[in-house]
Amino acid sequence: MDGPLPPRESAKFIAENSRDVFIDGGGVRRVAKLLLAKASGPELCLGGWKALHELNPRAADEAAVNWVFVTDTLNFSFWSEHEEHKCLVGYKGKTYSGYWSLCAAVNRALDEGIPITSASYYASVTLDQVQHIFRSDTDVPMPLIKERHRILNETGKILLEKFEGSFLNCVRKSERSAQKLMQLVVENFPSYRDVTQYEGKPISFYKRAQILVADTWSVLEGKGDGRFPDISSITMFADYRLPQLLVHLGALKYSEGLLEKLRRGEMLSYGNRQEVEIRGCSLWCVELIRDCLLELIEKKGEKTSGEINSILLDYYLWDYARDHREDMKGIPFHHTRCIYY
Numbered sequence: 001m002d003g004p005l006p007p008r009e010s011a012k013f014i015a016e017n018s019r020d021v022f023i024d025g026g027g028v029r030r031v032a033k034l035l036l037a038k039a040s041g042p043e044l045c046l047g048g049w050k051a052l053h054e055l056n057p058r059a060a061d062e063a064a065v066n067w068v069f070v071t072d073t074l075n076f077s078f079w080s081e082h083e084e085h086k087c088l089v090g091y092k093g094k095t096y097s098g099y100w101s102l103c104a105a106v107n108r109a110l111d112e113g114i115p116i117t118s119a120s121y122y123a124s125v126t127l128d129q130v131q132h133i134f135r136s137d138t139d140v141p142m143p144l145i146k147e148r149h150r151i152l153n154e155t156g157k158i159l160l161e162k163f164e165g166s167f168l169n170c171v172r173k174s175e176r177s178a179q180k181l182m183q184l185v186v187e188n189f190p191s192y193r194d195v196t197q198y199e200g201k202p203i204s205f206y207k208r209a210q211i212l213v214a215d216t217w218s219v220l221e222g223k224g225d226g227r228f229p230d231i232s233s234i235t236m237f238a239d240y241r242l243p244q245l246l247v248h249l250g251a252l253k254y255s256e257g258l259l260e261k262l263r264r265g266e267m268l269s270y271g272n273r274q275e276v277e278i279r280g281c282s283l284w285c286v287e288l289i290r291d292c293l294l295e296l297i298e299k300k301g302e303k304t305s306g307e308i309n310s311i312l313l314d315y316y317l318w319d320y321a322r323d324h325r326e327d328m329k330g331i332p333f334h335h336t337r338c339i340y341y
């Protein structure tokens with residue numbers, strides 16, 4: 001049986017058949033205009049990954065690549081049932097929540113002399129050690145801590161067996177193809193296989209595999225082993241934050257029935273039709289926003305610092321969502337508890 005549809009094709013198929021989630025053309029154009037104003041700024045360029053985020057590695061070496069790998073291996077499911085009651089990690093005088101609490105915990109461990117980014121360590125790290133490394137400053141632990149422990153052991157063992165313990169060797173095997181690197185990751189590391197079905201068709205989002213390729217490109221600053229000529233074939237990452245933002249910005253619309261369900265905080269299981277429509281339509285929506293933005297840039301003759309692709313749009317929109325959490329309070333995000341996003 002041939003494999004699932006790739007993410008971009010999966011998203012197009014879902015958007016064409018979706019029954020509870022819809023893309024709003026006017027909203028797409030409005031978001032593209034919002035982004036046009038940023039086209040030549042620091043946010044919509046590769047350097048922003050380091051310049052705007054103090055927890056991300058400064059270096060572009062093997063250790064930095066292995067930092068990205070372990071972080072993206074655990075980059076999932078930070079939302080808490082009660083927004084005011086969540087896992088927080090204090091690091092160097094600042095308090096971090098959500099995805100950034102993961103990065104803060106990784107950096108805190110490294111400062112404490114715990115080699116959390118080394119496969120030889122996390123291949124056999126114990127549950128107790130993982131609970132210590134990712135400890136929260138509140139009484140709310142990081143979600144799915146047992147799954148995180150299992151995935152660390154599984155992933156560390158594979159990295160040791162197949163790639164001499166360094167993700168940089170996996171990157172080099174891709175021969176500078178972003179698509180090949182994504183395939184190598186999903187073929188070799190089971191926890192990255194973000195695949196399901198829609199209307200009976202096997203589809204894929206590969207959210208963590210795509211963000212891993214994107215973050216590898218970013219940490220290597222698009223140079224050397226990180227110079228992927230096909231990097232722009234990577235799509236936005238289908239998480240739970242961007243759909244909420246796209247609805248807030250009017251580019252995405254939910255049916256009344258779905259909105260009601262989300263307002264009640266009802267869980268959607270991974271692979272559920274409405275959950276797949278939320279992820280697929282969000283992904284396709286960002287592709288349309290990118291097309292519209294590139295047209296506007298062309299028409300206005302805007303100068304940009306390098307090619308604008310779905311990765312940079314995604315990074316910007318995700319950061320925007322973090323900075324506008326208050327404004328978005330009225331828009332529920334969908335609650336799916338899983339290891340894929």
Ligand SMILES: Nc1nc2c(c(CN[C@H]3C=C[C@H](O)[C@@H]3O)cn2[C@@H]2O[C@H](COP(=O)(O)O)[C@@H](O)[C@H]2O)c(=O)[nH]1
Binds near residue numbers: 049076237322
């Ligand atoms: N679409 C998209 N989803 C992203 C990211 C990131 C982190 N990337 C940053 C790192 C460097 C770049 O400059 C980015 O700023 C995490 N996530 C997902 O969000 C969720 C966590 O959200 P919250 O609970 O609010 O922290 C969870 O599913 C996580 O997997 C992204 O960039 N895009």
